[in-house]
Amino acid sequence: MRSLLISFAGTLLLLGTADAAPGTGGDAAACAALGQTLADRQEFSLEAAPALTRIEGLPAFCKVRGTAAGRVGFEMRLPLQTDWNGRFLLAGCGGFCGQLLPDKPGYSNSINASLRRGYAAMAHDSGHQADSTANTDWARRGDQQAVDLWAHQVLPELVALGDILTAAYYQRPPARRYFSGCSNGGRLGLVAAQRYPDLFDGIAAGGPILDLSGNAGVQGAWMIQQAWTAAGEPRITPEQTERLALQVRSACDALDGVRDNVIASPELCRPDLSVLSCTAGQQPGCLDDEQLQRVAALYRGAQDGEHQLFPGLPPGSEHLWPFWITGREGQPAWGGLAAQGFLDIYRQVPAGEHVNPAAIDVAAEAAAMSTSPVAVLANATDPDLSGLRAAGGKLLLWHGWADPLILPQRTVSYFEDAARENGGAEALGKHARLFMVPGHGHCWEAPGLAPDLFDPVQVLEAWVESATAPSQIIARDQLDPEAATATALLCPYPQRAVHDGRGPTTSAASYRCAEPM
Template sequence: MNPRALPRFLAATTTALLIAVLGTPIPAVAAPGPVIEPVRECGDELEQRFDLPGATTHVTSAEEVQANDQSEPAYCDVHGYVEPAVTFQLRLPLQTFTGRYVQHGCGGFCGRISKLPFPDCGGDLGGDVAIGATNDGHVSQGLEEQWAANNQAARNDYFYRAPHVLSVAAKRIITEFYGTPPKRSYFSSCSNGGREGLLLAQRYPHDFDGIIAGAPAHAMGPLFGVYAPWLARTNTAANGEPIITSDKLPALHKAVVAACDRRDGLADGQIDDPRDCRFDPVQVQCPAGTDQPHCLTPRQVAVARALYAGPKDPNGRRLYPGWQTHGSELGWDGIITPSAGLGGNSFAAWLGDNYLKYVGFPIGTPHSSLAEASFTAAEFHRLTAEGVKGNAMSLDLGAFRRAGGKLILWHGWADPQLPATATVDYYQRLSERNGGLRETQRWARLFMVPTMSHCGGGYRLSEFDPLRELVAWVERGAAPDRVIAVGRDAQGAVSRSRPVFPHPLVATYDGTGSIDHAANFVPTPPRRPSSDTIRWIGSHLHELPGPVAP
């Protein structure tokens, strides 16, 4: 066979596979329904108490906001809280609502309501959905998360209750305002919000018709209590100074990409799957007795090797199902190296220290700190009692599946905060529990985005949003066979687009046209099958159901 014809042959073969396994590809755009007009005024009459089971709700304000230069529709800006302290905001379109509700999650330790942009669900009308978000039941206190120190109710709201009670409250308020409940409800978020998405599918399977869980912090206890502190301690010298400094990261990253770029068969300046990369940082070690920005000292080489390997206990057992992936090095800046915005700490140090001091252990029991953390099996298990309340690790999503729910998981391969391998591990276990990959892909699919950092950004591809595909899947049965990721140049123009196919399929250049255009890539199986299940000390946590709020 002509070598240049091979990609076309693979494309035809894989298309047949896609039709057999994933279903015939259908355009992702889902048309909205007719506009639903409000039946209540946006104002004082909406400011009331709703006695909902387990979610007593108070609307404290409702004000009209005019359309903003056609970029946002006119809407009713609703604020309130669910007892005791789950503060929320809803934005209810006045003239463009077509029946969909989209709820966003909250990142990090939350404690605030993020800005709520109206999403694009593929319709002709702008802002045709109602949207909502919550602060997860507490107010952020800056660099110290002391809100959790002695307040179990606030912890529980953050761990699992807040996203659920907001869904209950929002649907009731939408019904009051429009005279009808939402036709479809969706949840879309990333990071801690991705954890909330998985948690909702596991514990509250009837809250949402479709869920997007991006870069989910699903193993929250081990991630916050072990992995983050380990990152910080691994890169900190005895005098408190960082070992690998930010100025060394560009040279390390450049060497990694140079070594592994062609592993996928295409020289395009990016690593598509870091699991195929074989790179030892000794390749960029400085000459003996020197220390320059373009190379690593022997001590820095040792730290880089450790970061690529991940945390283990003294007996060699993995303490977390992840590590820093090859290609993630630019993202270490501020995550593993110090950040001025966090008082000179790295994000990993700040996250780990606050979790160990205020969140990670039962109230009234001895806590820990970044300085006191020990990476042992005993300390890992000591974190479990409280950690399971916030973990979203259960593999039992049967009720969500039977209710017709659809789940999209996604993760950036170059994520420095939440290792992408942990999400791949979870999906592998989920598939094994639910009848294999083919059966699982009928209702849950994973998309792994090359070069993307944490929830966005990255050195080639930086934007990824599968909401339109989720809506089409739920409302038209059009299971997503690809989602387009894009990267942008300094002026904001799209510099590269690539299709991301359902895992484990990968994008392969078809041999024609620009390598920066998504249309010139086809889905193919990975070059070599890989076992995505990771053996680690917390594997049993997948069998522990989390608590469910009333």
């Protein structure tokens, strides 16, 4: 399939800026020659030659920036020929994409951490350009190619391009291909595992919005109706969510056997919210009866009275509600904007207009949302991973237990479905593993309540190339892996970190991975 992909049709627009480092003349010449080399292989429009580039904090690299498949904005960074480790990384993109962010920091839909380790790495905008990652006007103009690329086709297109560029610059294609993404990037990772299982040797997928229609549509409409009035005013203030967070943490912190200000077992948390009622005393941050009902509905998740339509917000995520769910300082919550974006696509309202979420009967619309054209294209809920197993690929999934945007319990239920579909947990574990991260919100967009930082590509690389599945991950609370810092032990689901009863709770060495009691 890879050899066929190399012949993909498209226009390649190459951009670059020259800033060669001393002693890299050979690489500079090879980089500049890329344009002519590629001219002999496929049609492209050259605006400026690819050029050796330096950015503070990064090794020198050959920068190739342009447009693939006629419309996918991309930037590929190729380390010096002597620095290349023989691997290619394709990053995902967040939200509804639309922006090219090659210098995005950290490990979420990012490329520079892997570039530093010798990877040839590519960032992209998934085939459209928008001023916001929650903007879906581009998907409502009758442009089916834009939707197809965003939903899934960008993957084979850019892997083919990665093969072409690495072969041209290094005179050989990559020996290993990896994908790493979070949120929508995590969805793309699962799309790759389910539909394109031979594209990558390893796939890292974090906080995946795998059930787009369920999470952004069903739960999104439910969430907007509970958190906002029909006039667009927030029902719950940041002061109230702060008090709610303290109450829930006090009630549920110790459910995992350790008091550390982290709710590591949110599925067991059943806090008594009546103590927050204003009828119990007019304290700052109290909630009236209607607000308490709305909060309970957010925890409960979308329902039709008899059936659970989608999981609810996890206890322990309250500190993140003002940003993702309830809004702050007069600004709408990002989760509300993203849900609105999906609902607009689902109803195919004209660009610039919007569906009124308050007018949606969530229960009545749930089935239709799951079979809408955009859901059929973009949902990544197929539990059959036989193609991944046959290809020998590895899938590293992770999700924050404190993620109020992409609901963690949906990822858990998908993984459990996949275990049943693929011969049981032990058989699936040879090719796919899920790590749930206590205190971690959504894709490191905010600091975790516990150490939650790790390089998923590095973990995945060790699995693919040593044939030993990860039995644990050590997370830290600073990007610098050499910094002396607190650590946490992350375990493959369904195992949990169990404290030894003696050591400091801020050290991974004080814990072991064990099955839940």
